[in-house]
Amino acid sequence: MQIRDLNKKDFPPLLKEINDPPKQLRIIGELPKTQKYLAVVGSRKYSEYGKNVCEKLIEGLAGYSITIVSGLALGMDALAHKAALRAGLPTIGVPGSGLDEKVIYPRTNFFLAKEIVENGGALISEFPDDFRPHLYSFPQRNRIMAGMCDAVLVIEAELKSGTLITSKYAIEYNRDVFTVPNSIFSKTSEGPHMLLRLGATPITQSSDIVSALGLHPHEDLFQKRDYKNCSSDEHEVISILSEPRSRDEIIRLLGKPVYATQTIIASMEIKNLIEESMGEIHLK
Numbered sequence: 001m002q003i004r005d006l007n008k009k010d011f012p013p014l015l016k017e018i019n020d021p022p023k024q025l026r027i028i029g030e031l032p033k034t035q036k037y038l039a040v041v042g043s044r045k046y047s048e049y050g051k052n053v054c055e056k057l058i059e060g061l062a063g064y065s066i067t068i069v070s071g072l073a074l075g076m077d078a079l080a081h082k083a084a085l086r087a088g089l090p091t092i093g094v095p096g097s098g099l100d101e102k103v104i105y106p107r108t109n110f111f112l113a114k115e116i117v118e119n120g121g122a123l124i125s126e127f128p129d130d131f132r133p134h135l136y137s138f139p140q141r142n143r144i145m146a147g148m149c150d151a152v153l154v155i156e157a158e159l160k161s162g163t164l165i166t167s168k169y170a171i172e173y174n175r176d177v178f179t180v181p182n183s184i185f186s187k188t189s190e191g192p193h194m195l196l197r198l199g200a201t202p203i204t205q206s207s208d209i210v211s212a213l214g215l216h217p218h219e220d221l222f223q224k225r226d227y228k229n230c231s232s233d234e235h236e237v238i239s240i241l242s243e244p245r246s247r248d249e250i251i252r253l254l255g256k257p258v259y260a261t262q263t264i265i266a267s268m269e270i271k272n273l274i275e276e277s278m279g280e281i282h283l284k
Contacts, residue, residue: 001028001117003099003129012037012148018173022126022144026099029122032090035065036213039145039170041163042076042155043188049278050156050188051079053180057153058083060206064215067092069149071141072109072123076155076163081112084121091121094145096138098131099123105133142166150213151176153203157191164191167200178203178212183278227273233264234273241274244282 006025008016014037015021040058042050054076058068068084070077072093084091093116097105104110104123113123126144127137142162146152146169154177157163170177177200182189196202201212210217227238233256240253251261265281268274275284 001099001101001114001123003028006031006124014150014173014175015144015148018143018147020143021147025124025126026129027122027124028099029117030120031092031122031124032067032120034067034090036151036215037067037069037092037149038209038213039069039149039152039166040076040080040155041070041145041152041157041166042080043157043161043163044073044075044077045188046076046079046156047186047188049182049186050076052277054079054155055083055086057155057180057203057206057209058089059087061089061209062087063218064089064210066213066215067121069094069145071095071138071145072104072106072113073138074106074108078109078112081116085115085119090119091116093121093123094141095123095125095133096141097125097133098127098129099125100129103130103132138162139165143169146170146175147173149175151178151209153178153180153209154192154195154200155180156182156186156188158187159190159194161191164195167191167195171198176201176212178209180204230273233260234268237264237268237274238283241281241283244280246280247276250281 003026006027068080068089068091070080072095081091095105097103142165146166152167152170154167167177179192179195179200180203251258254261274281
């Protein structure tokens with residue numbers, strides 16, 4: 001992979017506006033020419049919920065002029081890059097190391113880094129090419145991610161984590177901060193819920209991101225599935241699921257015998273009309 005200097009005039013426009021921009025940037029690949037840059041960050045020790053959220057939200061951004069930016073790290077960063085590649089979105093990795101093949105970090109994501117470049121994305125770093133990562137280099141690169149992006153999406157984070165350093169920079173640089181609500185019993189929900197108290201934009205679906213970024217939504221983003229072939233019982237469940245609900249709530253609201261409701265739910269799961277996640281059932 002060929003490393004070169006990125007001319008200052010070609011820096012991401014928003015990055016040039018921050019109070020401590022990098023003096024230089026090294027790059028592999030090309031910076032995508034899209035309308036919006038979205039940083040996606042989260043816990044290295046993500047939950048199954050966090051994984052599903054990351055993949056589903058980015059999948060729903062397919063076809064939009066959005067570049068996904070993350071830190072190439074283990075955990076949520078790698079998930080975000082991979083989800084972007086699957087969705088056909090360009091993505092940029094900002095590692096906490098130099099860009100030389102011998103030092104690029106983490107080593108386990110080296111082939112992911114190559115795939116990013118091969119699919120029209122880029123790797124950028126302000127560190128010398130042979131720079132090996134140190135504890136201080138990760139917060140330093142986090143400011144680049146926050147500075148170059150229109151918004152930062154935090155999916156899961158503990159209160160003391162590098163993820164929240166990125167959101168702190170975003171607030172300092174007057175960038176939007178988005179976050180995803182989670183279970184109150186999860187340690188990785190503490191960061192997002194703190195951000196929500198501070199005024200972060202709650203994200204529960206891809207259309208929330210599109211609207212918050214000021215993009216015009218595709219008509220099919222809000223289109224509902226065609227349920228015309230569903231039974232009357234299934235239509236009743238669909239109307240109840242205007243918002244995710246627990247199985248017990250559905251049983252209570254439907255007012256049918258428990259065994260009958262369980263049978264309807266099981267049938268709808270088999271038909272791939274609904275799915276259960278984190279104890280709640282929602283429409284697919």
